[in-house]
Amino acid sequence: MADWVIVVDDDETNLKLAGRILSRNGIRVTALKSGQSLLEYMKTHEGPDLVLLDIMMPGMDGYETLINLRQVESGKDVPVIFLTGDEKRGAETKGLSLGAMDFIKKPFVPEVLNLRVRHTIDLDHLQKQLAKEVVIKTKEANTDAMTGLLNKAASEAAISKEIAETDGMLIMIDLDSFKLVNDLYGHDMGDKILIRFAELLRSVLREGDIPGRVGGDEFVAFCRHVNDREVLQQKCDVLNAEILKSAKEYMGEDMAIPLGVSMGAVCVPDYGNDFEDLRKKADAALYLVKQEGKHGCSMYANEDDKAVLQGADDINELQMVYGERNIQKGAVLVGGETFRSIYRYLVRFAINYPVEIRFVSFEIEGEQAVDLNEITEEFAKLSSSVLRISDVVVCHSPGRVLMLLPKADGENWTVPVNRVLETWKSEGKANVEISYTSKKL
Numbered sequence: 001m002a003d004w005v006i007v008v009d010d011d012e013t014n015l016k017l018a019g020r021i022l023s024r025n026g027i028r029v030t031a032l033k034s035g036q037s038l039l040e041y042m043k044t045h046e047g048p049d050l051v052l053l054d055i056m057m058p059g060m061d062g063y064e065t066l067i068n069l070r071q072v073e074s075g076k077d078v079p080v081i082f083l084t085g086d087e088k089r090g091a092e093t094k095g096l097s098l099g100a101m102d103f104i105k106k107p108f109v110p111e112v113l114n115l116r117v118r119h120t121i122d123l124d125h126l127q128k129q130l131a132k133e134v135v136i137k138t139k140e141a142n143t144d145a146m147t148g149l150l151n152k153a154a155s156e157a158a159i160s161k162e163i164a165e166t167d168g169m170l171i172m173i174d175l176d177s178f179k180l181v182n183d184l185y186g187h188d189m190g191d192k193i194l195i196r197f198a199e200l201l202r203s204v205l206r207e208g209d210i211p212g213r214v215g216g217d218e219f220v221a222f223c224r225h226v227n228d229r230e231v232l233q234q235k236c237d238v239l240n241a242e243i244l245k246s247a248k249e250y251m252g253e254d255m256a257i258p259l260g261v262s263m264g265a266v267c268v269p270d271y272g273n274d275f276e277d278l279r280k281k282a283d284a285a286l287y288l289v290k291q292e293g294k295h296g297c298s299m300y301a302n303e304d305d306k307a308v309l310q311g312a313d314d315i316n317e318l319q320m321v322y323g324e325r326n327i328q329k330g331a332v333l334v335g336g337e338t339f340r341s342i343y344r345y346l347v348r349f350a351i352n353y354p355v356e357i358r359f360v361s362f363e364i365e366g367e368q369a370v371d372l373n374e375i376t377e378e379f380a381k382l383s384s385s386v387l388r389i390s391d392v393v394v395c396h397s398p399g400r401v402l403m404l405l406p407k408a409d410g411e412n413w414t415v416p417v418n419r420v421l422e423t424w425k426s427e428g429k430a431n432v433e434i435s436y437t438s439k440k441l
Contacts, residue, residue: 005028047074170282171265176294178216178217265300331392332389346404375429
């Protein structure tokens with residue numbers, strides 16, 4: 001497409017001469033006789049490649065026209081060359097200070113007019129192309145290629161800047177049991193899940209909030225002007241429900257991986273404005289969720305805050321703090337301290353009530369090359385996915401997984417145990433030896 005120049009001059013002879021010279025060199029020309037005509041024309045047309053603008057015109061001169069042109073959307077970035085017969089140096093200085101690219105003296109010298117127009121158009125095109133490339137390169141450097149979210153460095157920089165001047169909530173987010181997706185269904189499926197989760201994360205955030213991918217299955221978000229645990233819980237519930245729904249759409253309804261979301265948050269500026277310090281606090285809250293069985297959320301609280309919570313007397317608030325809002329299928333996968341507390345409680349419960357509770361210990365043995373820590377964690381996660389919601393599982397140590405099976409009367413306790421072993425075998429897991437012992441509480 002030919003380059004397009006608008007020539008603005010109140011002298012009919014100059015308009016015709018400029019038009020004839022430029023047209024012979026393949027440039028499309030539009031001729032206008034006043035600054036006001038140019039402004040009206042630009043309101044309804046896209047900007048040209050260049051405007052040749054006479055300075056000395058009746059009514060609105062070239063200087064005023066240029067100032068007003070920059071207020072019109074299509075004229076903000078259009079390069080302008082002033083046309084003038086004025087020999088005074090002040091005219092050129094004033095024009096350049098207003099943003100003109102060049103000056104051309106009248107009467108026109110055809111070769112000079114063509115060269116300066118061509119040079120200015122080419123230079124402007126080059127500058128705009130370079131600007132676009134800078135934007136693209138900057139975006140690529142700051143964006144996680146897979147999810148389209150900010151990458152680790154860019155999200156940290158953006159959030160650090162935001163929390164220096166804005167209150168809100170910093171959230172660290174993990175996808176629970178994501179490794180099993182890669183192991184059982186392949187990395188292409190894992191990528192599909194990560195892309196879908198990024199979409200879901202954007203959907204629960206508002207304009208102005210900042211989401212990012214830290215790496216692997218770890219994400220971060222900053223929510224502006226939010227410090228309510230219930231809001232965090234609502235976002236967590238939606239993410240858990242939707243990612244599981246999507247996973248079953250992708251992998252089939254019989255997909256048994258306990259895929260979910262764990263979130264740890266910290267309020268800003270309640271606990272400071274330093275990103276690294278806040279990240280550690282959010283990570284501490286996230287760790288508590290992981291220890292308590294995952295698929296949930298927690299807000300960081302120091303000892304003073306915990307004392308306030310302990311003194312709360314509203315029954316609804318207490319239920320929200322201590323309750324599990326989003327109960328998923330499968331057994332509860334907990335940490336060692338929580339397992340010990342549950343074990344002791346069930347021992348007491350069994351003393352007063354005629355309910356048989358089985359304590360099962362699985363021992364995992366493999367060759368030296370086997371990563372026993374990883375295999376133990378996988379076995380615990382798989383066990384959790386196929387057991388009942390009333391059962392409890394813990395990774396006791398490398399090679400040892402413990403279970404509590406309430407109401408496992410008589411020989412019925414072997415049913416869930418065999419289901420775990422059969423599922424493990426059917427999933428084609430690592431070639432290890434698994435044995436177990438059991439005892440009634």
